[in-house]
Amino acid sequence: MIQRLRKKPYVWFLLPGFILYTIFIIYPIFAAGQLSLYHWNGIGDKVFVGFQNYVDLFTNKDLMSQMMNALKNSITIFVLTVCIAMPVQITMAYTIYSKARGGNYFQVAVFSPQFISTPVIVFIFTLIFDGNIGIVNKLLEMAGLGAFTRSWLGIPQYGIYIVWAMITWAGIGVGMMYFIGAMKMIERDSLESAYMEGAGFWKRLWYIILPQIKMTILNLVLVSYIVSMTIFDYSYILGGTSGGINRNVDVMSLFFYRMAFGDTNPLGGNISANSMGMGTTVACVLFLMIFVIALIQLLLVYRKED
Amino acid sequence: MKKSRDMMSRHHGKSAGAVKAFLWIYSTATFMILVYMLYHSLRPRQDILSNTFGKPEKLSLDNYVRLIAKDHFFRYFGNSVMILATSLALLVFISSITAYGIARYQFKGRKFFRIYFLIGLMFPVQLGIVPVFQIMKNLNLINNPLSVILVSAANISMPVFMLTDFFAGLPREIYEASIIDGAGEWTTFRKIMFPMASPIVFSVCITVSVQIWNQFFLPLIFLQKDAAKTLPLLVVKYTGKLINTMDLAMAVSTLSTIPILLLFIIFSQKILDGVTAGGVKG
């Protein structure tokens, strides 16, 4: 046995992670996933209902319209992240990587919002952008532009863009760190020879760097997709459980939260008779939406490999 | 090395200058927001409330004194540091060997493992917590930091996903040369392959440590005694009903941000200088 395993060294490399991950991450997911086949409020008796919850979710007009709206918002966040935030992240990473003066300062400052808890970030933004007491509006007033004062954080028609802007401000450093790491892995020789041949700052980025960090970009696109489907706290704090006026900041995982835990509020509220059942059903649908996309991307990207 | 640095920092052109100017402005704006938080943390609550935008009557360290003397800030801080250090070490170790195992060796089911290790990102933790709680209860680990450490260290989806490609991209010749030299698989990994990936491992370390440092849900569920609780639980005590305790919320956020920010500054210096610079095909 040991002899045979010796010929398969990867087993030893995979085993510790596999065991720990399977026990603490995968097993709970499957244990929870099967709750979607039950009618249950989390406290009383569980009643097995088969796929009835799924049928209910997809045939109930109100639930479907809520889900489609949340999905639309989540996809908006994803698209904005990939089209706007990611090029910015790459440019920032490249500038820092190129040893621009102040690179270390950029890196720390850009990444620093990560360390602050979301409610405090939202509160600070209130202090800055609020209609009555925000700095931005005070500055506008001083500049004689009083007519432009707004309560910037809450303009209903821009709700989801504001959520995206805050997510991006707080999280832009993460992708940037990965890009910096990826660039550090690039062989310096090719860059130097490109430089000798007279390739400028942008040319080097375009022709040397980007092709070599292609994998990182593709991976982070997938990660951004997963994050936009699972991000929760900004929408929750800015719009409450209901997802804001006309659900303008609703996202997929807030929809899930509303189904599973949403009925607890400052006034008590009623727990739905099927909160856990429907909650896990939504979570499973969400899971499938992510899983299928991840599978497609991985199969496409790695097709050539084997 | 010196030559290459000089090369890298010259001849950036005008548009690159614009990018740099943008970075200066953006970083400074972000930094000012942090300073603004610090500034509010030095004001008494009444002053923030009734005089939000005006000139403060006085600035004082009262909020900090209260956090440290009355709220046992350093106990929470110590718990957080202990959990961060242990989980980070475990997590980085486990995720690098896992990623290396998938990337380096050809075997059936590699694709399966790639997606398998990604699943952890796709499902809300809140739902899966009860079975984990049962396990911890049976292991008698409730109120023990080890419960949080184990679950945090098991959460290897993101690092494995990000690291696999880099290990796959490391030159095969070096690996083979090392094996021919008689080094075992493990020694080859530890002495040769792992150090080559260290820039990206550093990036992983930093993003993951932020996650562990900020995690709220796991400690909330597993650490039910004040003596074992971590910083985010103290932060939420003051952010929960923010209007009543905004001064302390600002102070506790500042206090919990600064140490890890300092740590990050030290680390990022290392990344910038590069522990092993280049020499590797992407």
Next chain:
Amino acid sequence: MKKVFCLVISVTMMLAMLTGCGAKKDTVTLTIWGDADNQAILEQAFTEINEAFEKEHPDIKLDYQYSGTFDTINVAVQSDSLPDLFWVQGNKSTKMAELARNGYILNLDSYDMDSTRYSQAAIDYATVDGSVYCSYPAFLDYATIYYNKEIFDALQISKPSDFGELVAAVETLAQNGYTPIALGGKGDFDRYWLIQVMAPALCADTMEQISGHGDVDFTSMEKMFDTYREWAEKGYMGKDFTSIDAVGAQLAFTNGEAGMIVDGTWNNQMYRELNFEVGSFAFPDENGTRYAQSGESNYTTYAVAAKTEHPEEAVEYLRFLNSQQAEQIMENYVGSIPSVKDLNIRDDSVKEHSEFDVVGANIYHVLSGVADETGKPQDVFLGEVLPKLMMSEITGKEAVAMIEEEMNKSSVR
């Protein structure tokens, strides 16, 4: 490999160290989960209450932790690991009833809790299907109107004693460039509070009919909705109030930009600390009757887990929470409005809060009282009716129709 080995050893040792301690004693230790969300507010009071209890009961030790959140209690219920005692919300939500009916919490009937000091509402709060399941609430919470005395004095407005005077005050404030009533329109509960204070004064009859499960005449509710919409349109809640959250509204008031604000009596403490004088009044109707809204405070309401090993001792703690001594300590620190008669009210601001004539119905509870799985008028009301009124997308008539339609879906009526 050696390093890995060292790591394993040190982790094991740490584990042994952490689990090794905890010697046995003769005294009984009760684990109690307090309200984590309100820890900052309740901490001092409970420290003193618990000290007083331990002094009186030297054989009982308390392990009081602020670990009671919705999440932790859910997990504890589902994994059968509830602490001996934990805070509950009584009849404010259906949760305690569910816990009681499924045998998770102790039926207190055989323990003979003394209810003589409490109002009927307080007793109802603690009762499920005729049996008592938690300590009785001794305090009230309701949404009220705070006003800036300096602004009122400067504009020579007196504290409104009926609805007409209130409307006049609102108009005067608006004419003088102040936001009359600061309100956050962004969150679902932020925008709700004004309606909660208006409802008992302006549409008590409709609410009574809804609760009575009979025919409902929506005329007065429609009128109230129209008033709400009108005030929003006239900018009485502030410029762009739909995009301001509760904190923004509170800061507008505390910075002296608004004459009044709707907020809970639970935030009394904060308003007392401002650098200008703040008064408060319960919302008056046209005849000058002032209304609070029903809502017992859950600060002192705890339930005992059915599986506790020390039911006697745990109930002893509930009895202590229901003693005048413990309630007075709570009053001294928190300054809530007592619903029992024998407490000394802490200060004038609390006294002002207890100046109401009638405890009216709580509109959210009235609507959720006729909800079931298919018809949830309270959700439609909060999530659709109020925002649409606020944005002038519907009239009072349409609003009422939406609520009625949702109520007809429910089988409760």
